Amino acid sequence: MPELSQFADDERALIVNTPGVVLKGAVVSDGSTNALVFLKEVTAGAKVFKQAQKHENAFVKSVALALKQRGLEHDADLPVDDAAMTEALKLAGEVADLLHRKADPADADAYTAWLLHLATEVAKAVKTREGGLFSRKVAVTENERMFLDDLERALQR
Incomplete structure (x- = not known):
């Protein structure tokens, strides 16, 4: 299992x-x-990050601990708008490629599964009425489902 420190800075x-x-x-x-x-x-995303600090996979755990140590200041540059979805899918594909080339397959699979779990928990955090006032509430909207499907495809490199 490669340690996080064994990867180049970029x-x-x-x-x-x-x-x-x-x-x-x-x-x-x-x-x-x-x-x-x-x-x-x-808040749902923060809970997933916190749980990952005790993840059964040591690589995912090391990433979560690095995130905790670093804080979120590096993420502040990305605007919270539709560009974030495009950037998320792009980076997900890049990191999946990298890990499938350089990491142990179990670590690559655990990390990519964790990313998908993170996005799914965020999507499920709020039940929404998709069809208007008299429609039933859904846990994941159609737009969220499309993002999750796209993310899953990006992670399957």
């Missing part, structure tokens, strides 16, 4: 930065501008 940055970008992509994927929805989704 590779390590990609590995550590991608989860925050995926979080932002998942947050904006529903198209909501409601502050309470935003807060619930970010």
Whole structure:
């Protein structure tokens, strides 16, 4: 198992930065501008980050601990708008390629599964009425489902 420190600086940055970008992509994927929805989704993402600090896979755990140590200041540059979804998918594909080339297959699979889990938990954080006032609430909107499907494809390199 390669340690996070065994990757080059730019590779390590990609590995550590991608989860925050995926979080932002998942947050904006529903198209909501409601502050309470935003807060619930970010809280769900934070919970996934915290759980990853005790992840069964040592590589995922090391990434989560690196994120905790670094904080979120590096993620502040990316705007929380539709561009975040595009950037999340781009970085997800790049990090999947990198890890499938240079990491143990179990570590690559655990990391990519963690990214998908992160986005899914954010998407499920708020039930939404998709069809209007009298429609039933859904856990994942159609736009969120499309983002999750695109993310899954990007991670399957």
